[in-house]
Amino acid sequence: MASWSVLIVGGGLAGLSAALELVEGAEAAGGGPVGRVAVVEAGRSAGGRLATRTIDRAVLDHGAQFFTVRSDTLQARVDQWLADGAVEEWCRGFAEVDGFPRYRAPGGMVALAAHMRRRLERAGVEIVTGRRVDAVLSDGERWVTTYHGATREPDEATALIATPPVPQILELLRNGAVAVPAEHRERLEGFTYHRVLALLAVLDRSPGLPAPGALQQPADPVFSFVADNQAKGISPVPAVTFHTAHALSAELWELSDDEVVARLTEPARAYLGGAEITALQLKRWLHTGPVTPWPEPCLTIADRPGPLVLAGDGFGTSRFEGAYNSGLAAARAVATALL
Numbered sequence: 001m002a003s004w005s006v007l008i009v010g011g012g013l014a015g016l017s018a019a020l021e022l023v024e025g026a027e028a029a030g031g032g033p034v035g036r037v038a039v040v041e042a043g044r045s046a047g048g049r050l051a052t053r054t055i056d057r058a059v060l061d062h063g064a065q066f067f068t069v070r071s072d073t074l075q076a077r078v079d080q081w082l083a084d085g086a087v088e089e090w091c092r093g094f095a096e097v098d099g100f101p102r103y104r105a106p107g108g109m110v111a112l113a114a115h116m117r118r119r120l121e122r123a124g125v126e127i128v129t130g131r132r133v134d135a136v137l138s139d140g141e142r143w144v145t146t147y148h149g150a151t152r153e154p155d156e157a158t159a160l161i162a163t164p165p166v167p168q169i170l171e172l173l174r175n176g177a178v179a180v181p182a183e184h185r186e187r188l189e190g191f192t193y194h195r196v197l198a199l200l201a202v203l204d205r206s207p208g209l210p211a212p213g214a215l216q217q218p219a220d221p222v223f224s225f226v227a228d229n230q231a232k233g234i235s236p237v238p239a240v241t242f243h244t245a246h247a248l249s250a251e252l253w254e255l256s257d258d259e260v261v262a263r264l265t266e267p268a269r270a271y272l273g274g275a276e277i278t279a280l281q282l283k284r285w286l287h288t289g290p291v292t293p294w295p296e297p298c299l300t301i302a303d304r305p306g307p308l309v310l311a312g313d314g315f316g317t318s319r320f321e322g323a324y325n326s327g328l329a330a331a332r333a334v335a336t337a338l339l
């Protein structure tokens with residue numbers, strides 16, 4: 001059984017940000033390193049909703065499209081990413097230019113997660129991908145994680161940070177018979193997320209979307225976001241990501257993939273300027289963002305056998321920035337408890 005000071009479940013942005021803060025932040029604050037840190041991620045690569053798909057030669061961001069920065073904490077990290085070439089400014093608004101930078105990642109959002117991963121591995125953090133935690137339990141002295149299909153020996157840790165969407169965290173705790181404190185139970189069990197359907201269309205020529213190659217349409221009943229990944233600078237060939245509006249996503253959710261594609265293809269053509277679709281795929285996002293986020297950036301639900309902290313974009317301000325800052329807050333809560 002591998003033994004860790006801090007085990008982070010989920011290698012999306014919140015999990016990676018928590019790990020970075022644990023190895024860099026605690027030391028910078030004069031507290032010294034917190035000990036051995038590991039991240040376990042169910043997916044084949046780190047990133048979670050920082051997701052990029054390759055279809056033939058096309059490269060499409062199909063989860064988060066861009067991010068903005070309002071906090072000093074994220075700004076400090078973005079300054080580092082800009083210097084490393086891991087992010088670039090895409091634009092300062094879509095239909096309206098409002099002066100606030102929207103950032104993209106060259107190579108797609110998943111490349112930013114890979115960049116974070118490399119930095120963590122250089123700092124000695126173990127990142128385990130392709131392993132799905134089945135249960136989180138306590139053996140009385142340590143937190144223990146067991147794995148789906150016993151694909152990995154259980155891990156044990158002094159502190160645990162759980163970053164999947166809240167319904168998935170609750171399932172892991174139920175499987176391990178870890179009780180959620182009564183004062184938080186009802187609210188956590190009622191936690192819901194918006195869904196989104198992502199239609200990914202590779203084209204034979206540019207769709208000619210207006211600069212910067214994307215439309216943000218919060219009031220549109222069909223597509224809330226439409227972006228040409230070539231104009232965005234991440235795909236060598238024209239390839240458009242369409243995200244459906246929340247209400248339409250919920251309405252179409254139970255249909256088969258073929259039926260959803262059939263329903264969305266005609267409205268999508270209106271954005272293509274006559275270009276032909278050469279390949280088409282659908283991606284379903286069950287947890288896009290919380291309907292009502294938890295007001296604090298993280299939540300400690302147990303102190304024994306060590307801190308057990310819930311984090312992710314469900315906590316704090318949501319979206320990319322909320323997830324980043326949630327990971328940071330969870331790491332700080334754990335570091336304070338351990339040091």
Ligand SMILES: Cc1cc2nc3c(=O)[nH]c(=O)nc-3n(C[C@H](O)[C@H](O)[C@H](O)COP(=O)(O)OP(=O)(O)OC[C@H]3O[C@@H](n4cnc5c(N)ncnc54)[C@H](O)[C@@H]3O)c2cc1C
Nearest residue numbers: 010012013014042048049064065133164312313319320323
């Ligand atoms: C379609 C879409 C569009 C979006 N657009 C934007 C945007 O333009 N701008 C913006 O700011 N934000 C956007 N977001 C939101 C942003 O992507 C998220 O807020 C952020 O990436 C969430 O990060 P996270 O670490 O909290 O969660 P996730 O990225 O979901 O990370 C959680 C990780 O936990 C892993 N996991 C789950 N269960 C287990 C388990 N049992 N064992 C091990 N690992 C597990 C998952 O595989 C996942 O990698 C968008 C999201 C979606 C889906």
